[in-house]
Amino acid sequence: MTISSENRPYAWPLWISLSLGLAVAILHAVRLIMPVGRDDLWWHIALGRWFFESGALIVDHAAFTWTPAISYFPYNTWLGDILLFVTDEFGGLGGLTALLYLALFIPVLLGWHYAWIRGVARHPLTWAILLLSLTFLWPGAVLKPQVFSMTLFSVVVWLYFLLRYRGESRWPLAYLLPLLMVLWVNVHGGFFISALFFLAILIGEFLNSRFSPALALPPRLRWHLLMASLLCLPALAITPYGLDYPIQIVSDVFSGAGHASDIIEYKPSYIFNAPPFYILDYMILAMLVFVFLLWQRIKNHRIDWVVILAFLGYSAIFTQLVRVTFYLGPIFLFVALDLLAARENSSAWPKTPRARSLLALAAAAILTLTGWRLGQSINFPMISSYEKIKSVWTRSAYLPSAEADYLLSLPGQKVGNLYDAGSYLLYRLWPQKRLMIDPRYFPFRAWISDYFRFEGGEDFDSFTARYVPDYWFIGYTRIDMVMKFQRSADWRVAFLGPAGAVFVPKAEAPAEPVIAPRVLVMEDVEQIIRALSVALELDNYDFADRLQEAARRGLSKEYPAVVRSIEDAIAGFKAYADGRYEAAAALLESPKEYFETSNKATDVLMILAARAWENKDYAAARDYYRRLLKIQAQPNVGDLYNFSVIDWQVRQAGLPVQDPPKEEMRWETLAGIILKGKQGLSKELQFMVDTAQAMQDGSYQGGAELIDRSLTVVGPR
Numbered sequence: 001m002t003i004s005s006e007n008r009p010y011a012w013p014l015w016i017s018l019s020l021g022l023a024v025a026i027l028h029a030v031r032l033i034m035p036v037g038r039d040d041l042w043w044h045i046a047l048g049r050w051f052f053e054s055g056a057l058i059v060d061h062a063a064f065t066w067t068p069a070i071s072y073f074p075y076n077t078w079l080g081d082i083l084l085f086v087t088d089e090f091g092g093l094g095g096l097t098a099l100l101y102l103a104l105f106i107p108v109l110l111g112w113h114y115a116w117i118r119g120v121a122r123h124p125l126t127w128a129i130l131l132l133s134l135t136f137l138w139p140g141a142v143l144k145p146q147v148f149s150m151t152l153f154s155v156v157v158w159l160y161f162l163l164r165y166r167g168e169s170r171w172p173l174a175y176l177l178p179l180l181m182v183l184w185v186n187v188h189g190g191f192f193i194s195a196l197f198f199l200a201i202l203i204g205e206f207l208n209s210r211f212s213p214a215l216a217l218p219p220r221l222r223w224h225l226l227m228a229s230l231l232c233l234p235a236l237a238i239t240p241y242g243l244d245y246p247i248q249i250v251s252d253v254f255s256g257a258g259h260a261s262d263i264i265e266y267k268p269s270y271i272f273n274a275p276p277f278y279i280l281d282y283m284i285l286a287m288l289v290f291v292f293l294l295w296q297r298i299k300n301h302r303i304d305w306v307v308i309l310a311f312l313g314y315s316a317i318f319t320q321l322v323r324v325t326f327y328l329g330p331i332f333l334f335v336a337l338d339l340l341a342a343r344e345n346s347s348a349w350p351k352t353p354r355a356r357s358l359l360a361l362a363a364a365a366i367l368t369l370t371g372w373r374l375g376q377s378i379n380f381p382m383i384s385s386y387e388k389i390k391s392v393w394t395r396s397a398y399l400p401s402a403e404a405d406y407l408l409s410l411p412g413q414k415v416g417n418l419y420d421a422g423s424y425l426l427y428r429l430w431p432q433k434r435l436m437i438d439p440r441y442f443p444f445r446a447w448i449s450d451y452f453r454f455e456g457g458e459d460f461d462s463f464t465a466r467y468v469p470d471y472w473f474i475g476y477t478r479i480d481m482v483m484k485f486q487r488s489a490d491w492r493v494a495f496l497g498p499a500g501a502v503f504v505p506k507a508e509a510p511a512e513p514v515i516a517p518r519v520l521v522m523e524d525v526e527q528i529i530r531a532l533s534v535a536l537e538l539d540n541y542d543f544a545d546r547l548q549e550a551a552r553r554g555l556s557k558e559y560p561a562v563v564r565s566i567e568d569a570i571a572g573f574k575a576y577a578d579g580r581y582e583a584a585a586a587l588l589e590s591p592k593e594y595f596e597t598s599n600k601a602t603d604v605l606m607i608l609a610a611r612a613w614e615n616k617d618y619a620a621a622r623d624y625y626r627r628l629l630k631i632q633a634q635p636n637v638g639d640l641y642n643f644s645v646i647d648w649q650v651r652q653a654g655l656p657v658q659d660p661p662k663e664e665m666r667w668e669t670l671a672g673i674i675l676k677g678k679q680g681l682s683k684e685l686q687f688m689v690d691t692a693q694a695m696q697d698g699s700y701q702g703g704a705e706l707i708d709r710s711l712t713v714v715g716p717r
Contacts, residue, residue, distance in 0.1 A: 025108070034142075041096070044145060045081070058240050060072075066436070066469070073443055075440070076185065076239045076240065103147045103148060104147065104150065125359065129332070129336040131366070132370070135329075135370060136326050138326075145187055150329070154330040157331060157333075160197075161338055175227075196314065197331070204309045209222070211303065282373075283328075286336075289366075293340055310331050399424045400428075406516070410502075417436050419451070421473060423439050455481070471494070473500055476501075477530060479533050490505060492506045495516070520546055529566075529594055572588035585605055589605065613706055637681065645691065668695075671696055672696070
């Protein structure tokens with residue numbers, strides 16, 4: 001029988017498929033370009049070394065830290081950790097990068113394979129589906145055992161859809177599922193989330209057999225799939241911890257004990273619709289594609305309950321925790337491809353050239369929108385040259401490599417550190433040193449709430465009195481904590497590196513901190529700016545000058561505005577230190593790209609205004625204070641008070657003002673604001689209310705002293 005050209009399935013031009021496929025591969029590869037190991041990778045490599053060298057598969061969690069920790073806790077990633085350790089040992093950074101790409105390109109290959117056998121590989125929507133599924137993997141695309149969960153879950157979902165397409169003769173493939181589960185349960189705890197998929201299969205196949213028999217698995221295959229699923233349950237106990245491991249995970253899930261609200265991965269995903277995730281944007285696009293394809297089945301009265309339950313179930317958990325968002329990726333990929341493969345009476349397979357063109361444009365639009373969001377989420381100038389591409393496949397600029405070298409040279413064993421630095425410090429320092437805390441929050445549950453209060457800026461003195469290490473490492477990502485330690489009575493900075501500062505007891509501190517030679521080769525713009533902020537807060541101009549040199553070497557070509565900002569900031573701070581306040585104000589008060597100098601500019605202008613006020617140069621005092629208010633996003637009540645008394649004096653003397661007066665820049669308005677908020681002022685600041693009231697009722701005679709921005713009086717009143 002000859003098939004008419006009108007009914008023959010349309011073969012999309014190969015160039016469309018190749019173009020879209022290449023775009024997907026490039027976008028995925030670009031998104032995976034990142035410095036290796038800013039997160040938990042190094043901790044897992046350290047655990048892998050423990051497993052590999054000791055031969056034990058149960059970790060003593062108290063062995064790595066000097067603070068109280070639980071020794072026995074069922075946490076089972078030994079297989080993934082050994083894989084990471086061996087890769088690092090023999091392949092270094094290149095091997096680790098290759099492993100990340102391999103793990104996250106396997107879902108691409110499995111999706112393409114399924115699309116090929118279902119005859120939809122050249123359909124434009126296939127590539128849109130594939131890219132959208134990858135967007136759900138991206139938030140978890142960091143090299144640690146979690147990434148292997150993405151790979152293994154993709155294999156599990158692919159295997160099920162392969163079984164249902166290949167049919168009854170391939171029933172032995174079903175028994176790969178418990179084998180995969182044995183592997184997965186020893187790699188990462190993410191195996192637990194697959195239970196929802198098995199539940200969707202069992203319930204969905206039952207509903208299909210009752211209401212959609214044409215889509216149900218053959219009885220024999222359904223029976224083998226049920227047996228294979230049941231065999232997955234005892235497979236969960238094939239770990240060094242036996243049943244303790246799955247029981248611990250179930251206990252954490254239902255008790256909530258495993259969810260530390262202070263850890264970003266346990267926050268709801270809907271709050272992350274911003275760079276670099278855009279989680280909700282991608283979810284909306286995926287929903288639109290899914291609903292469109294599902295409607296094609298529904299209108300033909302071919303409702304597949306497995307597809308519906310799986311997608312809805314994983315969409316529901318998608319919103320709950322950032323840590324589980326990536327499980328929706330493989331689900332969406334295969335259910336959408338399965339729906340797309342149903343061609344009969346489907347708008348996804350239009351017959352007219354116009355409709356086909358519109359569909360191709362829709363697919364291209366999804367890729368374009370995703371690519372645009374991706375472009376917003378990464379710094380494209382950072383990968384615009386070969387040197388920069390090469391640099392991202394290196395250890396992250398945030399890793400304290402030079403600082404770890406310095407710590408190893410110090411006597412003593414106890415290192416104080418913040419949570420986010422624990423991974424790399426454990427990798428570099430153990431067993432010679434022990435840490436305060438590392439990324440395994442669960443061994444420290446007895447005191448971790450105290451730690452998070454300390455890290456949040458509370459209870460600093462009491463915490464550091466209870467937990468006393470031999471020295472502290474604080475990264476520049478926490479400038480506030482760096483300054484707390486520098487201002488404390490017990491600690492002083494001894495070493496300044498590219499990633500952070502090392503503090504030692506005050507009595508042991510050198511006269512001047514040691515500055516790491518590697519500072520001169522820093523190239524990460526954000527880290528240079530953070531380090532410079534610390535240098536200027538510490539008034540360490542030797543450190544600042546070296547950072548300026550690093551910026552000139554590494555940033556001048558691509559970030560000339562940043563380099564100019566850094567040069568102006570350093571010159572301005574030096575002018576301030578030398579008492580050249582006019583020069584400091586000129587350098588610091590104009591906005592700086594990527595760099596904030598308004599606080600120091602405010603200090604300078606306050607000094608100049610106070611001097612002019614004392615010299616009875618009221619017009620100059622008003623101009624300095626006008627400039628001060630211009631750079632302040634939120635002036636405090638002291639600013640309002642000062643400007644009101646200056647403006648009153650200027651207008652009382654009939655002096656000209658530099659700019660046309662705005663209503664809010666007159667003493668009448670500002671005095672009214674002070675009076676309106678008088679109930680919130682302390683007893684020591686009630687004199688401001690008295691002055692404002694005197695201004696309003698005409699009894700004020702002038703002569704009030706200015707107060708500084710900390711709301712203390714400058715000179716006697």
